[in-house]
Amino acid sequence: MAEEIRAEMVANVWKIVAAKGDSVDDGDTLVILESMKMEIPVLAESSGVVAEIAVDEGDVVQEGDLIARVE
């Protein structure tokens, strides 16, 4: 079952931490966003394999934009 992880707020993508194909556990950091001078880690909400990282470093994401999929 795929889990879609979406942005909770308007932010810049500061750092991509996980890559496609990585095995991740619930709570692992996938991507770090930055908004209003704060780093906001985006976490996996279940264990699985990263099927897609949908953003690049430096991208601007809007609330609700897809960030990653974990299967």
Place this chain on the structure above:
Amino acid sequence: MFESVLVANRGEIAVRVIRTCQRLGVKAVAVHSEADANALHVRVADESVLLGPAPAAESYLDIGRVLEAAQVTGAEAIHPGYGFLAENAEFARRVTDAGLAWVGAAPEAIEAMGDKVAARAAMAAAGVPVAPGTEPLPDADAAAGAAARIGYPVMVKAAAGGGGIGMAAVDDEPALRAAYETARTRAERFFGSPAVFLERYLPHARHVEVQVLGLADGRVLALGERDCSVQRRHQKVAEETPSPGVTPQLREQMLAAARRAAEAVDYRGAGTVECLVRADGSGEFFFLEMNTRLQVEHPVTELVTGIDLVEEQLRVAAGDPPALDPDRLPDPRGHAIELRIYAEDPKRFLPGPGTITRWEEPSGDGIRVDAGYAAGDTVTPYYDPLLAKLCVWGPDRPAALERARAAVAGFAVEGPKCNLPFFVELLQQPEFVSGSYDTGLIERMRR
């Protein structure tokens, strides 16, 4: 006094500085990024200049562009507010080299206090108490060895840092090693220097700071303390004066220490000496750092003293005598509280920008709102999340608390996320209401 002043900042602090300039008949020049073209500080200024694109590095932090803006508008002085270039010694030098007045501390004083390790040494030499700590540590092994000597818990800090960035309190060696690496990365990224040091951490302490003002003639005045113990992520959320945890005797000692601290660096203008005070009633306190600029929470001091700190800053910079009487400082009157209204959710305190669809400020006796936004404005992700400072004054602390509750109820913000509901909670939280709280308050509220 100057005929015109350029305010090198944005948001509420730019608006606040511009208001005092205008009250004094000084022309206020705003600068702005493309994202802030229609921002409140631009609308209230007498003139404004576009600096560059939204990212701060290409606009508010671009020294060349700010100086150019001063030149083309004929501004005689630059007020930096807080943050951005306010504690940048190179900027201060280039302002004066360009023949302009710098409304701030001398570059030497900024440098002396900007290096937190050197500042600790200078303060100890001046007889100001400092907590046990270290020099910058080259690697995690050195940090682990030093922490074992100082004793856990320890605080990991960036030597060139400030604003809580990279700071972490740790209880054991694994946590220390992780925090050391994080702090180095963040310090490099935010301050351009990876130097990290350790300081003994006081888990039950209050964060109390003293407002100082160095006059043009070299005298240093201490204008009372502020309690800033209500913090999340080592950043302040609410402040008050007087501090409910400071006795008259301790106040006298802290004000005297703050004067010594400022005199040790020949301080001119407004500054703040930050200390940690043990919450065990021992009256023991330690120097943390000195902020060589106007502080965010300066309004609470203004509300109990009647002093306009921005006017005094401008007078010092212009070489004019102060508006206050240095030989007869006003006794602080009543109690003042500041609540920082942030564009962040009230539970986890995560930021959330957006367009403001509703903005209604409370007003009335003893209420002051320093706002950087109004209805229709857009809060962008590029800058810090401070929307406004809601400040209240009352004849005593219970009256100030009551007024704060009413003012929060009368403040409506819709659009971006907003932490107003947190203050409803805080203002009825027993530890806060009793005044017995320390820097762990919010963590306990969210456990």
